Amino acid sequence: xxxxxxxxxxxxxxxxxxxxxxxxxxxxxxxxxxxxxxxxxxxxxxxxxxxxxxxxxxxxxxxxxxxxxxxxxxxxxxxxxxxxxxxxxxxxxxxxxxxxxxxxxxxxxxxxxxxxxxxxxxxxxxxxxxxxxxxxxxxxxxxxxxxxxxxxxxxxxxxxxxxxxxxxxxxxxxxxxxxxxxxxxxxxxxxxxxxxxxxxxxxxxxxxxxxxxxxxxxxxxxxxxxxxxxxxxxxxxxxxxxxxxxxxxxxxxxxxxxxxxxxxxxxxxxxxxxxxxxxxxxxx
Amino acid sequence: xxxxxxxxxxxxxxxxxxxxxxxxxxxxxxxxxxxxxxxxxxxxxxxxxxxxxxxxxxxxxxxxxxxxxxxxxxxxxxxxxxxxxxxxxxxxxxxxxxxxxxxxxxxxxxxxxxxxxxxxxxxxxxxxxxxxxxxxxxxxxxxxxxxxxxxxxxxxxxxxxxxxxxxxxxxxxxxxxxxxxxxxxxxxxxxxxxxxxxxxxxxxxxxxxxxxxxxxxxxxxxxxxxxxxxxxxxxxxxxxxxxxxxxxxxxxxxxxxxxxxxxxxxxxxxxxxxxxxxx
Numbered sequence: 001x002x003x004x005x006x007x008x009x010x011x012x013x014x015x016x017x018x019x020x021x022x023x024x025x026x027x028x029x030x031x032x033x034x035x036x037x038x039x040x041x042x043x044x045x046x047x048x049x050x051x052x053x054x055x056x057x058x059x060x061x062x063x064x065x066x067x068x069x070x071x072x073x074x075x076x077x078x079x080x081x082x083x084x085x086x087x088x089x090x091x092x093x094x095x096x097x098x099x100x101x102x103x104x105x106x107x108x109x110x111x112x113x114x115x116x117x118x119x120x121x122x123x124x125x126x127x128x129x130x131x132x133x134x135x136x137x138x139x140x141x142x143x144x145x146x147x148x149x150x151x152x153x154x155x156x157x158x159x160x161x162x163x164x165x166x167x168x169x170x171x172x173x174x175x176x177x178x179x180x181x182x183x184x185x186x187x188x189x190x191x192x193x194x195x196x197x198x199x200x201x202x203x204x205x206x207x208x209x210x211x212x213x214x215x216x217x218x219x220x221x222x223x224x225x226x227x228x229x230x231x232x233x234x235x236x237x238x239x240x241x242x243x244x245x246x247x248x249x250x251x252x253x254x255x256x257x258x259x260x261x262x263x264x265x266x267x268x269x270x271x272x273x274x275x276x277x278x279x280x281x282x283x284x
Numbered sequence: 285x286x287x288x289x290x291x292x293x294x295x296x297x298x299x300x301x302x303x304x305x306x307x308x309x310x311x312x313x314x315x316x317x318x319x320x321x322x323x324x325x326x327x328x329x330x331x332x333x334x335x336x337x338x339x340x341x342x343x344x345x346x347x348x349x350x351x352x353x354x355x356x357x358x359x360x361x362x363x364x365x366x367x368x369x370x371x372x373x374x375x376x377x378x379x380x381x382x383x384x385x386x387x388x389x390x391x392x393x394x395x396x397x398x399x400x401x402x403x404x405x406x407x408x409x410x411x412x413x414x415x416x417x418x419x420x421x422x423x424x425x426x427x428x429x430x431x432x433x434x435x436x437x438x439x440x441x442x443x444x445x446x447x448x449x450x451x452x453x454x455x456x457x458x459x460x461x462x463x464x465x466x467x468x469x470x471x472x473x474x475x476x477x478x479x480x481x482x483x484x485x486x487x488x489x490x491x492x493x494x495x496x497x498x499x500x501x502x503x504x505x506x507x508x509x510x511x512x513x514x515x516x517x518x519x520x521x522x523x524x525x526x527x528x529x530x531x532x533x534x535x536x537x538x539x540x541x542x543x544x545x546x547x548x549x550x551x552x553x554x555x556x557x558x559x560x561x562x563x
Contacts, residue, residue, distance in 0.1 A: 036469055037472045044481050201333050
């Protein structure tokens with residue numbers, strides 16, 4: 001019964017979130033706006049590799065470009081979930097002034113955050129699929145660069161569980177960001193962006209972690225995002241890492257993050273209740 | 285009984301005072317949160333770092349790393365133009381301040397001008413922080429021989445960018461939630477086109493139409509000129525065309541901002557959307 005209630009509340013939250021994100025314009029314009037950003041982000045790194053290939057040296061590093069395309073496409077999950085969930089509390093507390101209403105409705109706060117996080121997941125999934133198709137169409141079709149990416153040969157037995165685990169872990173991270181937002185003030189500009197920035201630098205997104213200074217590599221090796229992207233690349237045949245180990249680490253770290261996320265959120269919730277922070281306004 | 289008439293001098297003084305007041309609020313407001321200041325310097329360095337390491341791992345010249353650091357510093361201005369200039373009337377509308385600007389006996393251009401000055405000063409401090417931190421952490425080479433020309437081009441670029449910000453601020457005046465999405469749309473694509481993380485013009489690997497589109501953005505032209513002087517040791521003779529282009533941007537964008545502001549203000553009054561919140 002409790003699970004059914006949780007699922008129902010999550011679904012309603014998802015629908016509300018979807019409307020807030022999408023009903024400001026018509027679907028075509030909305031889709032254009034959502035897709036241009038990840039595509040531009042991909043083009044930046046792709047053109048860096050292409051420019052590198054045009055200079056004297058080893059030429060176009062096709063395997064490297066394939067790696068970057070896949071990693072960058074899936075990094076959209078990280079960017080969208082952390083940024084959107086980092087903003088959520090501020091929007092609902094200060095702008096729409098509904099956080100207090102959500103809080104006093106029985107059992108809605110947690111499914112509300114999960115539902116809103118799932119909106120980012122759906123948006124990101126569409127971006128990932130379009131980015132991958134766009135990459136193949138542009139780099140292998142129009143530019144004929146013969147980048148070794150075959151989307152049809154992806155190992156779905158690896159890709160789907162890795163994506164589910166990665167997304168679950170990221171929602172837990174988003175949950176923590178929401179918790180920090182509840183008990184802090186005016187950090188909404190920083191929270192999600194900081195986490196996404198650290199993951200972009202240390203998660204092996206656009207270069208292997210061996211390229212990082214040696215003292216930073218252990219931090220990179222501890223991040224679940226590193227393993228998430230490793231397994232995703234494995235599933236496209238673009239990496240030679242031990243995918244069983246990566247998947248096991250990803251699963252364990254996801255469970256650990258979810259537990260930590262729930263604990264952090266509970267603590268923040270108690271503090272916010274004690275200090276009356278659920279209806280605090282932060283103006284500038 | 286007729287209303288008292290105000291002379292040109294008094295009107296100019298009032299507008300200058302309004303611009304100064306708006307600038308002061310921006311500088312004060314932008315620097316009162318230490319966490320924001322630190323984040324605005326350190327966060328870009330994370331992204332810059334990723335691209336510098338990418339260049340290194342591809343075995344490319346270290347001057348490309350220098351180009352990324354300059355690009356990262358200029359992005360701070362673009363972000364400020366988008367979020368603190370273009371979207372500003374929207375924020376003011378949401379907080380209920382826009383109607384006060386509308387009834388104040390000063391030109392709205394004076395307020396936008398003050399906002400621009402404050403934004404330029406605040407962002408220059410942050411951009412300098414990004415530059416110093418980036419150079420210190422990543423140890424990339426620079427060959428700056430003509431500091432006067434570099435400073436002049438930087439100034440022209442920033443003025444052109446904020447003139448563009450004034451145009452956007454006017455056009456955004458009636459926006460609701462689409463402000464967020466429009467600004468998001470103008471981030472990564474502009475980073476790509478302007479060559480913030482890689483040289484996007486005069487490079488044969490970049491398709492001609494991309495280069496053409498890129499030169500419509502003042503940041504592309506300014507950034508390319510600054511890179512030529514600061515990284516490759518160029519002087520005014522190598523960038524005079526860039527200077528002409530930047531002056532042209534300013535001469536077009538500043539009057540355009542005034543026209544756009546008048547048009548949107550009049551439209552907003554007719555449609556009753558100047559005080560509409562939570563759209």
